Amino acid sequence: MSIHAIHSGPMLFLRAAEGGALRLAVTCLRPADSPAPVIRTTDRVPVEALTTRAGTTLWRSEIVVTESHPRYEVDGTAYEVAIPDEGDMTVAFTSCNGQERGDLDRSEEERNLMWARLHRRMGHEPVHLLLHGGDQIYADEVTESHPLSAKWPDEVPEEISAAERHDLRETLANGFFLRYATQRAQAGYGDVVSRVPSLCMWDDHDICDGWGSLPQKAQNSELATILFEAAREAFLLFQFGCRGDEHPEICSGRTSAFSWRMDLPGLSVIAPDLRSTRTKRQVMDAHSWADLDSLLHSTEAQTLLISSVPALGPRLSWVERAMKLTRRMEEYEDDLRDQWQSYAHRDEWCRFLRALMAVHDGEETSLAVLSGEIHLAMRATMKTDTGHMHQLVASGISHPAPPEKMAIALSWLARLGEAPLKGHPIRMHPLPGQTRPYVAQRNYLLLRRREGQWAAVWDLEDSGETDPLPI
Ligand SMILES: [Fe+2]
Incomplete structure (x- = not known):
């Protein structure tokens, strides 16, 4: 990976949407010896300089864009922003922006092909909000x-001295910084995030593969603490536009987890943090x-509702128990x-x-779950008293699609269905125009409100845009 100082275009983070205006943070990267951007x-x-690492400074401004002035400028370049109101709205949902090995050695154009497609769409369809549902980077190689x-996570040092601790912490922090910064500067991705305000929730690869579900020896080590801090x-810095010692204002009160909610006209977006307090025995703490x-x-x-791993899916617990029978399968058991x-x-x-269903079944309220994680497009429903609650999976936007046979096997498994809550069966369904529940193509999801009705559309790399699915 490049160790040259990085110059990138801006990225927008949504802080609040009120009264025909958006309050945003805008961040950009400049070589440390270059002047601050003019915004x-x-x-x-x-x-304000948020931090300097690897010869590069991350700068931030707080701005307000309004219906009468829906744009901002960085160093003389103007960026138009779509301001949401009570009328038509388009929200994009993406996940899994990378791959485990050699992610940033790929051709920039090929890697960011789906980002470029989303950017081209913005020429004829305003996109008001960009939701990043997890694995915004693949940090696996940072360790x-x-x-x-x-040798993480297979081997962890018994002891780390104070001097080693500092050196390790800085090396890992620089590794994360460079990975995010390199991605930020890429065409396609950069074009979208400079104009559509982002809201992000992390998953395991933003930390390391399987974070929270790893063997106790690794998970409880001092190295794990240092890795998590970095x-x-x-x-x-890169998913909230905040300093490392700030607690993002969109997050709920607690400082050791980053669950958040954002309200826009007629829309609430909620993202529980399913990583910060995860252990092998719990997804979230009290x-x-x-x-x-x-x-x-x-x-x-x-x-x-963003659930970084799907909330509705097939009966995987059977597979998990079966895998416990063979040591060779332990890696998949963590997954x-x-x-x-x-x-x-x-x-x-x-x-x-039960908590999600209570919102879905509320008077004049409806809820849909958005997830990534599996590098496939998929959808499922759960029967509730007021109709079906939808699970929409879009993953990944730049992670390569797995082999077709994986989609076939999972689609077969999906026939088993599942009913963790009595009387509320979960079913997998094909995407509109597809024959199987799982589709092995790179993809992103669009949620569109037209005349007050919400519908979901997947943009699939080979098959193109699906018909709208009312949700
Ligand atoms: Fe992923």
């Missing part, structure tokens, strides 16, 4: 950059559950332990589904 709305606004973490700093309960209170007419459907998380899964 303007109607007037020039102050900029290889220091000898003490090179990942969290980068998460705050505080995070209390956070989620309060975030689900008094929602707008439509809620989009299955990450799922809501894991036998270890059954009670929490039921609690989660």
Whole structure:
């Protein structure tokens, strides 16, 4: 990966949407020895350096764009922003923006093909909001950059001295920073995030593969603590536009997890943090559950709930138990332990589904779940008292699609269905125009409100845009 100082275009982060205006944070990267960017709305606004790493400074401004002035400028380049109102709205949902190995060695054009497609769409369809549902980077290789973490998670040092700790922390933090920064500067991706305000929630690869579900020896080590600190700093900088020591204002009160909610006209978007307090035995701790309960209170007419791993899916717990029989399959067992459907998380899964269903069944409120994680497009429903609650999966936008046979096998498994809550069966269905529930193509999802009705559309790399699915 390049160690040259990086120059990137801006990225927008939504702070609030009120009264025909958007309050945004805008961040850009400049070589540390270059002047600060000049950022303007109607007037020039102050900029603040969030951090400098690897010869590059991340700068931030807080701006407000309005219906009468829906644009901002960075160093003389103007960027138009679509301001949402009570009328038509388009929300894009993406996940899995990378791959485990050699992600940034790929051709920029090929890697960001679906981003470029989303950008071209913006020429004829305003996109008001960009939701990043997890694996915004694939940080798996970051631990290889220091000898003490090179064998993570299989081997962890028994002890780390104070001097080693500092060196390791800096090396990992620089590794995360460079990975995000390199991606930020890429065409396609950069074109979208400079004009559509982002809201992000992380998943495991933003930290490391399987974070929270790894063997105890690794997960409880000092190295794990240092790795998580470095990942969290980068998460705050590049997924919230915050300093490493700030707690994002969109997040609920607690400082050790990052669950958030954002209200727009007629729309609530809610993202529980399913990574910060995950262990092999729990998805979220008691505080995070209390956070989620309060975030689900008094929602707008439509809620989009981001669950970084799918909340509705086939009966994977059977597969997980079968895998316990063979040591060779342990790697996949960690992946299955990450799922809501894991036998270890059954009670929490039921609690989660009951909480979501209560919103969906509320008077004049509806909820749909958005997820990534599996590198396939998929959809499912759960029967509720007021109709079906939808699970929409879009994954990944730049992660290569898995082999077709994986989609076939999972589609076969999907026939088993599942009913963790009695009387509320979960069913998988083909996407509009497709024959199987799982589609092995790179993709992203669009949620469109037209004349007050919400519908979902997948943009699939080979098949193109699906017909709209009312949700
Ligand atoms: Fe992923």
